[in-house]
Amino acid sequence: MSEIPYKIYLEESEMPRAWYNVRSAMKVKPAPLLNPATLRPMTADDLRPVFCDELIAQELDDTTEYFPIPEEIRNFYKMYRPSPLVRAYCLEKELGTPAKIYYKFEGNNTSGSHKLNSAIAQAYYAKKQGLRGVTTETGAGQWGTALSMACAYLGLDCKVFMVKVSYEQKPFRREVMRTYGADVTPSPSMTTAVGRKILEEFPGTGGSLGCAISEAVEAATTHEGYRYVLGSVLNQVLLHQSIIGLECKTALDKYGVKPDIIIGCAGGGSNLGGLISPFVGEQLRGEANYRFIAVEPASCPSLTRGKFAYDYCDTGMVCPLAKMYTLGSGFMPAPNHAGGLRYHGMNTVLSQLHADGLLEARSVEQTKVFEAAERFARCEGILPAPESSHAIRAAIDEALLCRETGEEKTILFGLTGTGYFDMTAYGQYNDGKMTDDIPTDEDLARGFASMPRIDI
Amino acid sequence: MSEIPYKIYLEESEMPRAWYNVRSAMKVKPAPLLNPATLRPMTADDLRPVFCDELIAQELDDTTEYFPIPEEIRNFYKMYRPSPLVRAYCLEKELGTPAKIYYKFEGNNTSGSHKLNSAIAQAYYAKKQGLRGVTTETGAGQWGTALSMACAYLGLDCKVFMVKVSYEQKPFRREVMRTYGADVTPSPSMTTAVGRKILEEFPGTGGSLGCAISEAVEAATTHEGYRYVLGSVLNQVLLHQSIIGLECKTALDKYGVKPDIIIGCAGGGSNLGGLISPFVGEQLRGEANYRFIAVEPASCPSLTRGKFAYDYCDTGMVCPLAKMYTLGSGFMPAPNHAGGLRYHGMNTVLSQLHADGLLEARSVEQTKVFEAAERFARCEGILPAPESSHAIRAAIDEALLCRETGEEKTILFGLTGTGYFDMTAYGQYNDGKMTDDIPTDEDLARGFASMPRIDI
Numbered sequence: 001m002s003e004i005p006y007k008i009y010l011e012e013s014e015m016p017r018a019w020y021n022v023r024s025a026m027k028v029k030p031a032p033l034l035n036p037a038t039l040r041p042m043t044a045d046d047l048r049p050v051f052c053d054e055l056i057a058q059e060l061d062d063t064t065e066y067f068p069i070p071e072e073i074r075n076f077y078k079m080y081r082p083s084p085l086v087r088a089y090c091l092e093k094e095l096g097t098p099a100k101i102y103y104k105f106e107g108n109n110t111s112g113s114h115k116l117n118s119a120i121a122q123a124y125y126a127k128k129q130g131l132r133g134v135t136t137e138t139g140a141g142q143w144g145t146a147l148s149m150a151c152a153y154l155g156l157d158c159k160v161f162m163v164k165v166s167y168e169q170k171p172f173r174r175e176v177m178r179t180y181g182a183d184v185t186p187s188p189s190m191t192t193a194v195g196r197k198i199l200e201e202f203p204g205t206g207g208s209l210g211c212a213i214s215e216a217v218e219a220a221t222t223h224e225g226y227r228y229v230l231g232s233v234l235n236q237v238l239l240h241q242s243i244i245g246l247e248c249k250t251a252l253d254k255y256g257v258k259p260d261i262i263i264g265c266a267g268g269g270s271n272l273g274g275l276i277s278p279f280v281g282e283q284l285r286g287e288a289n290y291r292f293i294a295v296e297p298a299s300c301p302s303l304t305r306g307k308f309a310y311d312y313c314d315t316g317m318v319c320p321l322a323k324m325y326t327l328g329s330g331f332m333p334a335p336n337h338a339g340g341l342r343y344h345g346m347n348t349v350l351s352q353l354h355a356d357g358l359l360e361a362r363s364v365e366q367t368k369v370f371e372a373a374e375r376f377a378r379c380e381g382i383l384p385a386p387e388s389s390h391a392i393r394a395a396i397d398e399a400l401l402c403r404e405t406g407e408e409k410t411i412l413f414g415l416t417g418t419g420y421f422d423m424t425a426y427g428q429y430n431d432g433k434m435t436d437d438i439p440t441d442e443d444l445a446r447g448f449a450s451m452p453r454i455d456i
Numbered sequence: 457m458s459e460i461p462y463k464i465y466l467e468e469s470e471m472p473r474a475w476y477n478v479r480s481a482m483k484v485k486p487a488p489l490l491n492p493a494t495l496r497p498m499t500a501d502d503l504r505p506v507f508c509d510e511l512i513a514q515e516l517d518d519t520t521e522y523f524p525i526p527e528e529i530r531n532f533y534k535m536y537r538p539s540p541l542v543r544a545y546c547l548e549k550e551l552g553t554p555a556k557i558y559y560k561f562e563g564n565n566t567s568g569s570h571k572l573n574s575a576i577a578q579a580y581y582a583k584k585q586g587l588r589g590v591t592t593e594t595g596a597g598q599w600g601t602a603l604s605m606a607c608a609y610l611g612l613d614c615k616v617f618m619v620k621v622s623y624e625q626k627p628f629r630r631e632v633m634r635t636y637g638a639d640v641t642p643s644p645s646m647t648t649a650v651g652r653k654i655l656e657e658f659p660g661t662g663g664s665l666g667c668a669i670s671e672a673v674e675a676a677t678t679h680e681g682y683r684y685v686l687g688s689v690l691n692q693v694l695l696h697q698s699i700i701g702l703e704c705k706t707a708l709d710k711y712g713v714k715p716d717i718i719i720g721c722a723g724g725g726s727n728l729g730g731l732i733s734p735f736v737g738e739q740l741r742g743e744a745n746y747r748f749i750a751v752e753p754a755s756c757p758s759l760t761r762g763k764f765a766y767d768y769c770d771t772g773m774v775c776p777l778a779k780m781y782t783l784g785s786g787f788m789p790a791p792n793h794a795g796g797l798r799y800h801g802m803n804t805v806l807s808q809l810h811a812d813g814l815l816e817a818r819s820v821e822q823t824k825v826f827e828a829a830e831r832f833a834r835c836e837g838i839l840p841a842p843e844s845s846h847a848i849r850a851a852i853d854e855a856l857l858c859r860e861t862g863e864e865k866t867i868l869f870g871l872t873g874t875g876y877f878d879m880t881a882y883g884q885y886n887d888g889k890m891t892d893d894i895p896t897d898e899d900l901a902r903g904f905a906s907m908p909r910i911d912i
Contacts, residue, residue, distance in 0.1 A: 172879035
């Protein structure tokens, strides 16, 4: 076997030509989305006013194994993909571990994360349907940036509702979106009925993701030629993000490497799901035996402390219900939690895999996450996003275990993005002012109380 | 010939193993640095208290053709290099030009620019000499970040004097440096004699690069085991940056591509010099016929409106004198100029090449630069640094000329870095509040008046 280089780049000709739909391999399929009005499974017709037609088809399809990637999307991918699969030689040395560590780095594009993989797909189908534009919400701004880039490339209008407090505190992200021609509105705003209502009720509020979602959905359904798009949680997003895992597998196969452990951070599940999809497929077909680990923040522990039940996907309770691990749509993670991954629920595929015992989960505290981030940055060069650093923490912990046991395990983790726009959080950590804020059982009980009382 | 991919990545085994010293090919060598006290050429002994020994040897050597790259530096390079050579298919389509455009992208690392190529080299030689640490100054923070990363990797102490106004206005850059363990001091500071003197004279001053240089040099010479390092202007920096051009040439040769025009932005000259070095070598040996274009800001036009003469390298007039194109060390570019490249002089090699007619120069206004930057970002995805965007502007202008004439020229330009930390400037541009601020002849006269009256 030839020596493993620091970075494995696939050739353009080796890039995946189809996305992999992991649901096709699952014996127990993820439970269907429910219509909040009727409590019956959502149909394509139910979804059509809000989402693009082809994306609805992808969302509801749990049998088709592969979806061909349209050529225009593949060409866009070629501008920033294949992303490198990196052998973390320097981290291994720093840890003194016999483990072999690999990470798939998705941060080498202007959006700074893997979000672009699905943004271009969703924008493409909107364009193909002849729409004028798309609407979405964004918190910190990663998804909004990715969508702005995709829309600029395709000449599609892009309306982003950005949580007002982030709009004001993160002016740089906002400026990036504007540079890509997006229309960025601080939410709540006077441009929607729901925004005006919230502003009347709570004048001066800094907004929330739930409120921004409601505004984006309203804007999509009240403007001719617009649809709403979303950067995580949905199964279509997992499908698009399978490009991460597919590239990974091709690169590892070239060098005859089989990982023992595959680790990803988990908020809504887009990155973790995309990374592990093809590997899970192998496992479900009985062709491999991997350990999959989801890493979530201790301050928002949906998989490790949540319930597996039907719940609202959004705080505003206008979106469909999903059966997932959830803390309740009313759960609010501590405000000083810097690491993203603040979603109260989890994608339904990943939830089902966890319920079936295929996907482990663990939670980590944010000071431990930033400690790992800094250690990683100093030896591997890359300054990781706080979200991604959850996976780094778990990878380091597993590698240190190997140092104790002497096992030469192969660890693969997803490095979803860079932390260039998260320096306020790094500053807090550098100044020793970061706290962990783990929710108490009472905090969780308040969240669970917001869940629907449905017996299905 | 096989089809050109969107991105050409060299294999690790194809990466350069030696830096190229373009001075070795020059018939008229760049004039030597002069000792400001004696006005005689600086000797290694003169430089030894300030610079590392091996770097002095590289600085003074104008005959050795290749310097082998030590293995430890090559390993560090493998973490973020080879950088991609990109075929700008989308930009070509957007411009409707028959020209073929390539760019070498140096921004895919945490420092966000090519500066890391020399930072690791300079830190390595300091470590090899058994030093405890290095000192430097930084304005916007790119060089300081790069040096912090290199020092963290090698376990070397790093003292950065950051211009106070940037320290306060760019807290994110500062935080990145701190995350890599650097000691960042706002300049002027009370930690040096020169800093205390300036603060006494101008209480509340926001500092300047000249002042920060003086503090960094003082800190290096008054702390046991420290030396001063610099990210541009010096010939050693051009040598290290030749990695850019060498990789470029190898990648183009693989596909049988010969550029007609090679374009780079020019401040102190580190990127432009590194990019063109191997191509200039070819040209000087009579093996090729390229057009080389240096692009500088109209607000700081050293090559296009400066004088070719001996001048001080720093505002404090403590550093050696260099024969270069210069606006005078007292020249101050307009404060609202956002695009970096604010140095009053130019590296001596590039100055000599320009004087010899081998290197063209043009200046561009900053609103035109940001217009090009935004156009580029929207079709090629990458959000470019304002500095790099000077080269984009010229490349677009040349490609548009080709559209008029129908010529299928091959254009290569250097894309030195990303603009993630420059969003305030993009915001100004997006808001239509950016101005051009071209210096008047009187402004230039004031700068020239600060030049030494030396007859050599």
